[in-house]
Amino acid sequence: MGILEVRNVNKRFGGLQALGDVNLSIEENSVHAIIGPNGAGKSTLLNVLIGKLIPDTGSVMFDSQSVLGRKPFEICQMGISRVFQTPEIFGDLTVLENMMIPIFAKRDGAFRMHALESTAHEAGIIEQAEAMLESLNMADQRHDHSAAMSRGNKRRLEIGMCLAQNPRLLLLDEPTAGMARADTNNTIDLLKQINDERDITIAIIEHDMHVVFSLAERITVLAQGSPLVEGTPDYIKGHPKVREAYLGESAVGETA
Amino acid sequence: MFGLGKHDLKILIIVAILALLAPFILNPFPADSAMAQFNAGYPDLMQRFAIYGIFAIGFNILFGLTGYLSFGHAAFLGVGSYAAVWMFKLLSMNVLPAILLSVIVAGLFALLIGFISLRRSGIYFSILTLAFAQMSFNLAYSVLTPLTNGETGLQVYNDDPQILMGPNSSTVTNLFGLEMRSTYTLHIGSWNFDFAVGYYLCALIMLAMFYLSIRIFRSPFGMMLRAVKSNQTRMNYTGLNARPYTLAAFVISGMYAGLAGGLLASMDPLAGAERMQWTASGEVVLMTILGGAGTLIGPVLGSGFIKYFENIFSKINENVLHEWFSFLPQGLENIMVWMVSPFVGSGWHLTLGMLFMLIVIFLPGGLVQGGQKIMHLFRRDRPEDDKPGAARQSTPAE
Numbered sequence: 001m002g003i004l005e006v007r008n009v010n011k012r013f014g015g016l017q018a019l020g021d022v023n024l025s026i027e028e029n030s031v032h033a034i035i036g037p038n039g040a041g042k043s044t045l046l047n048v049l050i051g052k053l054i055p056d057t058g059s060v061m062f063d064s065q066s067v068l069g070r071k072p073f074e075i076c077q078m079g080i081s082r083v084f085q086t087p088e089i090f091g092d093l094t095v096l097e098n099m100m101i102p103i104f105a106k107r108d109g110a111f112r113m114h115a116l117e118s119t120a121h122e123a124g125i126i127e128q129a130e131a132m133l134e135s136l137n138m139a140d141q142r143h144d145h146s147a148a149m150s151r152g153n154k155r156r157l158e159i160g161m162c163l164a165q166n167p168r169l170l171l172l173d174e175p176t177a178g179m180a181r182a183d184t185n186n187t188i189d190l191l192k193q194i195n196d197e198r199d200i201t202i203a204i205i206e207h208d209m210h211v212v213f214s215l216a217e218r219i220t221v222l223a224q225g226s227p228l229v230e231g232t233p234d235y236i237k238g239h240p241k242v243r244e245a246y247l248g249e250s251a252v253g254e255t256a
Numbered sequence: 257m258f259g260l261g262k263h264d265l266k267i268l269i270i271v272a273i274l275a276l277l278a279p280f281i282l283n284p285f286p287a288d289s290a291m292a293q294f295n296a297g298y299p300d301l302m303q304r305f306a307i308y309g310i311f312a313i314g315f316n317i318l319f320g321l322t323g324y325l326s327f328g329h330a331a332f333l334g335v336g337s338y339a340a341v342w343m344f345k346l347l348s349m350n351v352l353p354a355i356l357l358s359v360i361v362a363g364l365f366a367l368l369i370g371f372i373s374l375r376r377s378g379i380y381f382s383i384l385t386l387a388f389a390q391m392s393f394n395l396a397y398s399v400l401t402p403l404t405n406g407e408t409g410l411q412v413y414n415d416d417p418q419i420l421m422g423p424n425s426s427t428v429t430n431l432f433g434l435e436m437r438s439t440y441t442l443h444i445g446s447w448n449f450d451f452a453v454g455y456y457l458c459a460l461i462m463l464a465m466f467y468l469s470i471r472i473f474r475s476p477f478g479m480m481l482r483a484v485k486s487n488q489t490r491m492n493y494t495g496l497n498a499r500p501y502t503l504a505a506f507v508i509s510g511m512y513a514g515l516a517g518g519l520l521a522s523m524d525p526l527a528g529a530e531r532m533q534w535t536a537s538g539e540v541v542l543m544t545i546l547g548g549a550g551t552l553i554g555p556v557l558g559s560g561f562i563k564y565f566e567n568i569f570s571k572i573n574e575n576v577l578h579e580w581f582s583f584l585p586q587g588l589e590n591i592m593v594w595m596v597s598p599f600v601g602s603g604w605h606l607t608l609g610m611l612f613m614l615i616v617i618f619l620p621g622g623l624v625q626g627g628q629k630i631m632h633l634f635r636r637d638r639p640e641d642d643k644p645g646a647a648r649q650s651t652p653a654e
Contacts, residue, residue: 076495090486101483102494104476110497115477118259
C-alpha cells in the first residue's frame with residue numbers, strides 16, 4: 001500500500017464532473033508526477049489531497065489516516081507539506097526568520113503561548129535554521145528581507161521551509177511555473193538532491209514536461225477528471241493514448 | 257539585562273527617562289511666562305499621557321504585529337473603568353483591587369468578542385469589533401443602567417457598601433493609604449514642577465507594560481504574530497493554527513486597554529459610557545498609526561502627541577491669540593487671529609487632522625520613521641555605520 005491512497009474520488013461542481021472515479025496510489029519514497037492538459041482536474045485533485053476540498057464520494061488516506069475534513073495545519077502536522085504555484089513565504093520577515101517558523105511549528109505544535117521567551121535565546125532553532133539555509137546555499141542572505149528575493153530563491157526558500165519539518169510527503173504545485181530556465185534547472189537539481197538524500201515522497205503536479213521527465217519515477221496522466229494511464233516515464237512517453245490526449249506530436253518526434 | 261538585546265534595552269531606558277523625568281521635561285517654560293500654556297507637566301495631563309500610552313502599546317500588539325485592525329478597543333477601556341469603579345463602591349478606595357479586576361474583566365470581555373470577531377479578517381473583522389463596541393456603548397448608556405448608572409456615569413456614593421473601609425480610611429483613591437492626588441511641588445526660580453503619586457503610579461505601570469510589550473515583540477510568539485500578518489496561507493500550511501495566536505494577541509491587547517481604563521478610574525473614580533464610544537476607539541488607532549504601527553516606541557509617541565494636542569491646543573482661544581499677535585498693527589492682528597483661530601481652541605481637530613494626513617502621506621511609518629530619517633541624515637557622514645543598520649533593516653524597528 002502507498003503512503004497516499006486515493007480511492008474512488010468523485011467531485012462535481014454543478015454540471016461539471018471535475019474528478020471522476022480517481023484512484024491513485026503514491027508509493028513511499030518515490031517521485032510521482034501528475035500531469036494532464038488544462039482543465040484535467042489537477043488542481044481539484046491537489047485541493048482534495050490537502051483537505052481544502054471535500055470530495056462527493058471516496059476517500060483519501062495518508063499513512064492509513066483519512067485527510068478529509070482536516071484543517072490545513074492539521075494535515076501539515078500529519079507530515080504533508082505543500083509548495084505553492086506562486087511561492088508562499090513570509091515576505092515581511094527575514095530569510096532566517098522564515099526558516100525558523102516551520103522549525104518552531106515542528107517543535108511546539110500548532111499553538112504555543114511562548115510570549116515571554118526570547119527568540120534570540122533559541123539557539124537550537126537558530127542553529128537548525130542556519131544549517132538548512134546553508135544546505136540551500138542561502139546562508140549569505142539570511143538577514144535579507146525575503147520579499148526582495150528573486151522568484152527562484154523564494155521557491156528555494158519555500159521548499160527549504162517545508163523540508164525543515166521533515167515531512168513524509170512533499171506536494172508541489174507547478175513548482176517551476178513562471179520561472180526562467182536557469183531557475184527551473186536549479187529547482188530540478190534541488191528536488192533531485194532532496195530525493196537522493198532523504199526518505200521523502202514527492203508528488204508533483206506539473207505542466208513543464210522537461211521538469212516531469214527529469215524528475216518523476218512514476219507518472220499519472222489525468223484527462224477530463226480521470227486517470228488515463230499510469231506508469232514509468234518511458235511507458236508514458238511511448239503510450240499512444242497519452243500522445244494523442246496530451247503530449248502531441250513533439251513527444252512523438254522526441255522518442256523516435 | 258532584563259533578557260533584552262542591547263538595542264531594546266536602549267529604547268527601554270530612553271522611555272524610562274522620559275517617563276520618570278516627565279515633570280521636568282514637559283515643563284520647560286516658567287510658570288509666569290506667555291509660553292506657560294504650552295507646559296504639559298501638570299499631573300492630570302501627564303497621567304493621561306501614561307494611561308493612553310498603555311492603551312496604545314496594547315493596541316499595537318494586536319494591530320502592529322498581526323495587522324488585525326480593531327475598531328472597538330474603547331469597549332475594553334470602558335469595561336475596565338466600570339470594573340474599577342465597582343471595586344471602589346464595593347470594597348474600598350484602594351486602587352490595587354480595582355486595577356486587577358479591570359484587567360481581568362477586560363480580558364474576559366476581549367475573549368468573548370475576539371472569539372466571535374476573529375472568525376473574519378480584514379475589513380469584516382474591523383466592522384465586527386466596531387459593532388460590538390457600539391453595542392457595549394449603547395448597553396452601558398441605557399439597558400444596563402443598574403450596572404453603569406447610564407447617562408450620569410458610575411461614581412462612588414456615601415451609601416455604597418465599601419466593606420473594606422475602616423473608620424480612618426482615605427475617601428479618595430489611594431494605594432494602601434498613599435493618595436493618588438497628593439502632589440509635591442518643587443519651586444525652582446519661576447518654574448514649578450509637580451510630582452504626583454498618581455502620575456508616578458501610572459508611569460511605573462506604563463514602563464512595566466512597555467517592557468512586557470518588548471518581550472512579546474522579541475518572543476517566538478511575537479514572531480508568529482508577525483507571520484500571521486505576513487502570510488496566513490503559509491502559516492496554515494506550516495502546521496500552525498493562526499486563530500489561537502490572533503485570539504491571544506486580541507485578549508492581551510484587550511487587557512492592556514482594561515488596565516488603562518482601570519487607571520483612568522483610579523485617578524478619577526468616575527466611569528461614563530462615552531469612554532466606549534467609537535471616537536475613542538478611533539483615537540487609539542490614530543495614536544498607533546501616527547507614532548508608527550508595529551514599532552515599539554511609536555504608540556507611546558503617538559499617544560503623547562495626540563493627548564498634547566487635545567489638551568494644549570484646545571486651550572488656545574481668541575484672547576490668547578490676540579495677545580500673541582498684539583505686536584502687529586490692529587488690522588493685521590485681527591486678520592492673523594481670524595486665520596489662525598480655526599486651527600486652535602475647539603478647532604484643534606483640524607490641526608491634528610492635517611498633521612495626521614501629512615504624516616500618513618510622507619511618513620507612512622509614523623513619527624518613528626521620521627526620527628529614523630533624521631538619524632539617517634546625521635549618519636550619512638559616517639559611512640561605516642551603515643552596515644549594522646542594513647543588517648537590521650527588516651527587524652521591526654524601534
